[in-house]
Structure formats: structure tokens, C-alpha cells
Amino acid sequence: MAKLNSELMRGSLDLMLLTVLSGGKKYGYLLQQELRDASRGLIDIQAGTMYPLLHRLEADKLIRSSWDDSTGRRRKWYELTPTGRKRLSQQAREWHEYAECLKNMLSPVLEPVPRTA
Amino acid sequence: MPEREFELYLSLLSRFLRLKxxxxxxxxxxxxxxxxxxxEELAARGLxxxxxxxxxxxxxGDAAELANHFKNVTRLRKRKLIMRYTYGTAAALATAVLIATGFWPQSPHSPLPSQGVAQEGSGGALAGDESDELFPVVAEATGGAVVRADNAKAQVEAKLAKPMGKVDFNETPMKDVLEFISDATELDILFEKAQANDAGISVDQPVTLIVRRTTLTAKATLDLILEPMQLCYTIRDGLVMVGTIAANNEIEVYNVRDLVPENGGAAMAGAQGGMGGGGGGGFFAVDSLVPVIVAAQLAQGFGGGGAGAAAPMASGMGGAAMGAHPHAASSLAALIATTIDPESWSDAGGHGSIMEYNGMLVVKNSQPVHAKVKKLLEMMRESIRENPPVGPAAAINGGS
Structure with missing residues (x-):
């Protein structure tokens, strides 16, 4: 299912969820879809991975949840907390630096144009 | 749209989670x-x-794995609570250890319990690719997928064989004890409430077990805790289920061709030749310990309806059975029934039974008893290897 190496993704899933949530309140299913769309289909996080992660982020007070019954269906919505927002911008910066650094390091290896599989 | 399958999955998940x-x-x-x-989305796509x-x-993913993901969120908090139970008490020294070693005094260096098992599987966590194994447990009786089920069982056994560290339960409620073992082994342990209630035991049953000088395996710990309450554990589809001994009998078949006294040497050769020539059974005939393991797998093969595994074995056994000594095997049966948990056999009012058939012992009893039977047979084989060829006959006659 995972279109990117899941080992590579593991460390950054938190960050991805927080990023999508920075666009506003979402429930799990929607969050999953928007993450897929935002990554142009490359990142398809499994429900079985996402929900425990959301619960952990909530326990860490980076996001908070609320229930909404107004649509006739009991639904749990998640949104960023101020702490979550702070953590997101800090981690985004760290990841950006890390990615830049890795990109520079890898560029010599990538020079002889990667073969198409 | 209430879906029965979803509800089953969710209720299974709830059981694993043990939350409020x-x-x-x-x-x-x-x-x-x-x-x-x-x-809805998938249905709209035409599935x-x-x-x-x-x-x-x-x-x-499977419910057990998902529950584990969820539990990681709360695990740290719970562990702290249990530490208070386990380290907060001062108490007496360990007395009960090494259940299985006493049976065969002739064996000069009998292996410690569980050492053999400890070397068996890799002990990996419930892998994602086994994801559909747990759901069918509830939905239907276990069928098919015998090889995978055996794999899962071997993995669970390997985890149970790992040392637990010092055990210090003092009037600790059963549910916390099981939770502690569950955390230590990373296994899901289900407590069969209905069965236990029949035996008058609840999840709050206080448990006291303090072992400071010996490092117990999780398996030994469970045995020490459960046996006095007439409880036992069984391994099913990657889970450890705790229930009553009475309700958890299983049938296993042990090939004891090599342990019959007369023509000991010839019988052993016969057994191996029979296995090897038995058609598709060539890889079994490695040493005399192998038939036991194979026999145990055979029993599971039958139980799980695995025709593929059963066919070559049946022929292998046919070969091995030739020239068996019924009398010797039944005295072995008597030996087992008198040395291993005597009160668990039907003669003594228990639920277990043991019968000899063509050099096979067909044993119906709980998994802990099966484990002891296996251990006993292993010890006997070891002692045969050390003192061939008169050893086995003398040993068996001396023992019964």
C-alpha cells in the first residue's frame, strides 16, 4: 500500500498529520484523504496506524478532539492546540534543514541519473 | 448500517485494550x-x-496489533502503577521453581525447563502480514492456514520462553498480573471470564508469587500462578488465552516408537527408517527428538483441518509404527499418568486421557500437561542417547 518506503516515513508521520490539521478541524477519514491528496497520492497512511497516532498526539496535548453529533452520525474531530502549532513550526524547520542536508549529501550519488525501474 | 463484522472486530479490539x-x-x-x-466509498467503486x-x-490491521498501537499510548502510565505492586512489598523467599525437572532422576543433566523452547523461534512481534489471523478466532472456529497458525504459535512460545526478571506479586489482582506479563512479553493475554467464573475465579483474584533468586520465564510464571487455581493457558492464533484446565483439553499425538523397551536399538532404527522412507517425510528423520515435534504438529494439523500437513505424516507414521510394542507403550502411558499431574487424568477423576496406538501415545489434556509430557519424553530420549542401548528398557521398567 505505502507508496513511499514506510521506514522513511515513520519518523515524519506525526509531522504530516499536524501539517494537514493546521488547515483546520478534521475527522480521521477526512484527514487520511487530505494527506493522500496533499502528497499527490504518495502517502497513504493506514487507518490502523493513523488512529493510534492521533490518540498519542492528543495524549501529548499537541491536538485536541471533540465529538459532534449534529450530522446524525457521532463523529470525532481533531484540531491543533497552540502547543501543537508551535511544535509543528519548530519541527517543520528541523525537517526542512534535515532534508536540505540530506539532499546535498546525496546529490553526488544521484549524479549518474537513476535508472528507471 | 450496523455491520456484524465491524462489531466483532471492535469488540475484539475492546477486549484487547482493557480500558475503561x-x-x-x-x-x-x-x-x-x-x-x-x-x-461506502468502496461499495461506490463497485466492490x-x-x-x-x-x-x-x-x-x-489485526485487532491485537491495533490494540498494541493504542496501548503504547497508555503503557508508560500503567507500568508505573504495577511497579508499585511489585516492588513495594517485602516478603518471603522463592520456593516453587523448576516444576518439570524432577521426573527423571536418572538423567544426569536434565535440561532446565524452557531452554529448548527458547532457542526455537525468532520471537518477533505479531507481524503485519499475519493480519487476518485474529479476526477469524471469533467469527468461526480456526480452520485452514495451519502453517501460519503453527508459526504464530511458535512465536508465542518463544516469547513465553524469555526470562521475565524477578517476580514479586503480593496479593496483586489477577488482571494486573496478566497485564504485567503481557507487557513484559509483548503478548496479548485474554482472560476467559466465563470459564474462570465457573471455577470461582474473577479478574480480581489476588495472586501471590514471589521469586527472587531465580529468573523465571513468562511460561513458568504463568504455570506457577495458574495451576493452583486449576487454570491454564492455551495458545490460539497468536494469543494467550487463560481459562480453566477442564475446558481446555487438547489432543496431541506422540510418536514413542523409539522409547519402547524391547529391541530398543532396532526399534529406533525402524522408526527413523520408517520416517525417512514414509514418503514426503524425509526431512523429519534427523534425530530421535524430531518425531515428537512432528507428532505434535501432526496433532495440530488434524485439529486445524490441514490436509496438506497430515498426508505425508500419516505415511511416515505408518512406516514407524511397524513392530511397535503395545505393552511397552501402555506402560509408558501409565508412567506418564502417574508422574505428570496424576489428578488431571480420567482415572483419577480428571478430564485428561492417554491411550496408546501403534507406538503412538494419543494424549488429551491441557497444554501445560502436554508441555510436561514433551519434556518427559525429551528427557527419556536424552538418557537413551547417553546410555544406549540397554538404557531405555531399564529406565522405563525402573520408572513404572
Whole structure:
């Protein structure tokens, strides 16, 4: 299912969820879809991975949840907390630096144009 | 759209999670909402209902694994609580250890319990690719997938064979004890409430077991705790289920051709030749320990309906059975019935039975008793290897 190496993704899933949530309140299913769309289909996080992660982020007070019954269906919505927002911008910066650094390091290896599989 | 499959999955998940009812209701509501939306989407894409349900559930992974993911959130807090139980008490020294070693005094260096098992599997966590194994436990009786089930069982056994560290339970409620063992082994342990209630035991039953000088395996710990209450554990589909001994008898078949006294040497050769020539059984005939393991797998093969595994074995056994000594095997049966948990056999009013058939022992009893039978047979074989060829006959006659 995972279109990117899941080992590579593991460390950054938190960050991805927080990023999508920075666009506003979402429930799990929607969050999953928007993450897929935002990554142009490359990142398809499994429900079985996402929900425990959301619960952990909530326990860490980076996001908070609320229930909404107004649509006739009991639904749990998640949104960023101020702490979550702070953590997101800090981690985004760290990841950006890390990615830049890795990109520079890898560029010599990538020079002889990667073969198409 | 209430889906029975979803409800089963969610109730299984709830059982694994052991959270407060309000908490797991919330998780169940959330996941149900997701599953229903996903089901609608898949149905809209033209998948059949069954297909869609299967796929939606697969995306969650098996319930045990999902529960583990969830539990990691709360694990740290719970561990602290249990530490208070386990380290907060001062108490007496360990007395009960090494259940299985006393049976065969002739064996000069009998292996410690569980050492053999400890070397068996890799002990990896419930892998994601086994994801559909748990769901069918509830939905239907276990059928098919014998090889995978055996794999899961070997993995569980390997985890149970790992040392637990010092054990210090002092009037600790059963549920916390099991939770502690569950955390230490990373195994899911289910307590069969209905069965235990029949035996007058609840999840709050206080448990006292203090072992400071010996490092117990999780298996030995469970045995020491459960046996006095007439409880036992069984391994099913990657789970450890705790229930009553009475309700958890299993049938296993032990090839004891090599242990019959007369023509000991010839019999052993016969057994190996029979196995090797038995058609598709060539790889079994490695040493005299192998038949026991194979026999145990055979029993599981029959139990699980695995025709593929059963066929070559049956022929292997046919070869091995030739020239067996019924009398010797039944005296071995008598030996087992008198040395291993005597009160568990039907003669003594228990639920177990043991019968000899063509050099095979057909044993019906709980898994802990099976483990002891295996151990005993291993010890006998070891002592045969050390003192061939008169050893076995003398030993068996001396023992019965």
C-alpha cells in the first residue's frame, strides 16, 4: 500500500498529520484523504496506524478532539492546540534543514541519473 | 448500517485494550465511523459488500496489533502503577521453581525447563502480514492456514520462553498480573471470564508469587500462578488465552516408537527408517527428538483441518509404527499418568486421557500437561542417547 518506503516515513508521520490539521478541524477519514491528496497520492497512511497516532498526539496535548453529533452520525474531530502549532513550526524547520542536508549529501550519488525501474 | 463484522472486530479490539468502558466506547465509535465511510466509498467503486468489508478491516490491521498501537499510548502510565505492586512489598523467599525437572532422576543433566523452547523461534512481534489471523478466532472456529497458525504459535512460545526478571506479586489482582506479563512479553493475554467464573475465579483474584533468586520465564510464571487455581493457558492464533484446565483439553499425538523397551536399538532404527522412507517425510528423520515435534504438529494439523500437513505424516507414521510394542507403550502411558499431574487424568477423576496406538501415545489434556509430557519424553530420549542401548528398557521398567 505505502507508496513511499514506510521506514522513511515513520519518523515524519506525526509531522504530516499536524501539517494537514493546521488547515483546520478534521475527522480521521477526512484527514487520511487530505494527506493522500496533499502528497499527490504518495502517502497513504493506514487507518490502523493513523488512529493510534492521533490518540498519542492528543495524549501529548499537541491536538485536541471533540465529538459532534449534529450530522446524525457521532463523529470525532481533531484540531491543533497552540502547543501543537508551535511544535509543528519548530519541527517543520528541523525537517526542512534535515532534508536540505540530506539532499546535498546525496546529490553526488544521484549524479549518474537513476535508472528507471 | 450496523455491520456484524465491524462489531466483532471492535469488540475484539475492546477486549484487547482493557480500558475503561467509556474509553473504548469512544474508540469504537470513532473507528466505526471510519469503517462505515470507507465501506461506502468502496461499495461506490463497485466492490462487493464482502470484499469491501474485508478490505476496510484489513486496512486497520489485526485487532491485537491495533490494540498494541493504542496501548503504547497508555503503557508508560500503567507500568508505573504495577511497579508499585511489585516492588513495594517485602516478603518471603522463592520456593516453587523448576516444576518439570524432577521426573527423571536418572538423567544426569536434565535440561532446565524452557531452554529448548527458547532457542526455537525468532520471537518477533505479531507481524503485519499475519493480519487476518485474529479476526477469524471469533467469527468461526480456526480452520485452514495451519502453517501460519503453527508459526504464530511458535512465536508465542518463544516469547513465553524469555526470562521475565524477578517476580514479586503480593496479593496483586489477577488482571494486573496478566497485564504485567503481557507487557513484559509483548503478548496479548485474554482472560476467559466465563470459564474462570465457573471455577470461582474473577479478574480480581489476588495472586501471590514471589521469586527472587531465580529468573523465571513468562511460561513458568504463568504455570506457577495458574495451576493452583486449576487454570491454564492455551495458545490460539497468536494469543494467550487463560481459562480453566477442564475446558481446555487438547489432543496431541506422540510418536514413542523409539522409547519402547524391547529391541530398543532396532526399534529406533525402524522408526527413523520408517520416517525417512514414509514418503514426503524425509526431512523429519534427523534425530530421535524430531518425531515428537512432528507428532505434535501432526496433532495440530488434524485439529486445524490441514490436509496438506497430515498426508505425508500419516505415511511416515505408518512406516514407524511397524513392530511397535503395545505393552511397552501402555506402560509408558501409565508412567506418564502417574508422574505428570496424576489428578488431571480420567482415572483419577480428571478430564485428561492417554491411550496408546501403534507406538503412538494419543494424549488429551491441557497444554501445560502436554508441555510436561514433551519434556518427559525429551528427557527419556536424552538418557537413551547417553546410555544406549540397554538404557531405555531399564529406565522405563525402573520408572513404572
Amino acid at each position: 468502558p467509556a474509553q473504548h466506547d469512544e474508540i469504537a465509535d470513532e473507528l466505526r465511523d471510519h469503517l462505515e465511510q470507507r465501506l 462487493s459488500r464482502d470484499e469491501a468489508i474485508r478490505m476496510a478491516l484489513e486496512e486497520f
